[in-house]
Amino acid sequence: MSKIAQVAQNYELKESAPHVQNQEKTPQRVKERFWGRDVAFPSRLVVDMKDLNKLYQLRYDVYCLQKRFLDPADYPNKCETDIFDKHALHFGAFDHSGNALGTLRLVKNSGAGFPMLKHCEIDVPEEILLKAGEVSRLAVSKIIRKRSGDGEYGMALQGGRVDEKPKFIPENNKRRHRPAIVVGLYKSLYQESKRAGITHWLAVMEPGLLKLLKRFYFNFEAIGPEVDYFGPVRPYMVSLDAIEDQVYQSSKAFYTSFVNGLPPELIKHPL
Numbered sequence: 212m213s214k215i216a217q218v219a220q221n222y223e224l225k226e227s228a229p230h231v232q233n234q235e236k237t238p239q240r241v242k243e244r245f246w247g248r249d250v251a252f253p254s255r256l257v258v259d260m261k262d263l264n265k266l267y268q269l270r271y272d273v274y275c276l277q278k279r280f281l282d283p284a285d286y287p288n289k290c291e292t293d294i295f296d297k298h299a300l301h302f303g304a305f306d307h308s309g310n311a312l313g314t315l316r317l318v319k320n321s322g323a324g325f326p327m328l329k330h331c332e333i334d335v336p337e338e339i340l341l342k343a344g345e346v347s348r349l350a351v352s353k354i355i356r357k358r359s360g361d362g363e364y365g366m367a368l369q370g371g372r373v374d375e376k377p378k379f380i381p382e383n384n385k386r387r388h389r390p391a392i393v394v395g396l397y398k399s400l401y402q403e404s405k406r407a408g409i410t411h412w413l414a415v416m417e418p419g420l421l422k423l424l425k426r427f428y429f430n431f432e433a434i435g436p437e438v439d440y441f442g443p444v445r446p447y448m449v450s451l452d453a454i455e456d457q458v459y460q461s462s463k464a465f466y467t468s469f470v471n472g473l474p475p476e477l478i479k480h481p482l
Contacts, residue, residue: 252395254304273350313392343411
């Protein structure tokens with residue numbers, strides 16, 4: 212049995228226990244129990260070249276072979292990289308055998324600029340861009356995307372906030388709890404952004420990803436017109452201050468989970 216399946220099975224056994232089933236399921240209690248579990252699949256900042264190559268290979272699989280956004284012939288070594296990678300922080304989630312399950316990067320401001328500026332017009336003051344980073348190259352292995360409705364990020368795009376109790380789940384569509392790759396990647400991204408002094412995130416997103424991130428209380432705002440870049444996408448931005456305030460006000464349990472591991476001086480709200 213895989214490690215992911217074992218986590219799901221252990222959770223199901225806990226949830227079926229009589230003392231758990233009899234507890235009152237208030238919205239706050241649902242959130243506390245949700246974020247008290249191992250919801251964020253472990254991920255980390257990656258600097259080792261061997262592990263970085265695994266992330267580049269995953270990007271090649273997703274962006275060249277599966278989505279066909281990029282020409283595989285341009286990457287004969289089967290590693291998808293570009294000029295922005297050397298100016299980026301890279302994040303990865305790995306299974307117990309060391310296989311890359313998910314990745315994203317944060318491109319920091321540099322002489323190379325931001326990737327989005329090749330395709331989008333944005334209206335952002337220069338003083339904000341100096342402390343901003345662009346989130347891009349989010350990719351999740353097809354190993355994770357096996358369940359009906361998982362979508363390309365291994366999570367359902369539809370539904371309410373990620374930690375709300377669903378109003379109705381069809382009997383034949385009960386979904387196991389499984390640590391979420393995207394949640395883990397964004398947790399690592401958030402914490403390293405705080406450590407690096409990043410104040411804003413930029414991103415070019417399609418509507419599906421924007422909708423998914425809103426389930427985490429990440430409310431990105433448009434900063435430019437829609438463009439056609441392998442489909443309709445738009446440039447967005449959000450401040451880390453706004454994320455912290457929104458998450459804290461909406462789900463203190465989620466906030467506590469997200470800041471766990473940060474030094475006290477980088478935690479904005481009391482726990």
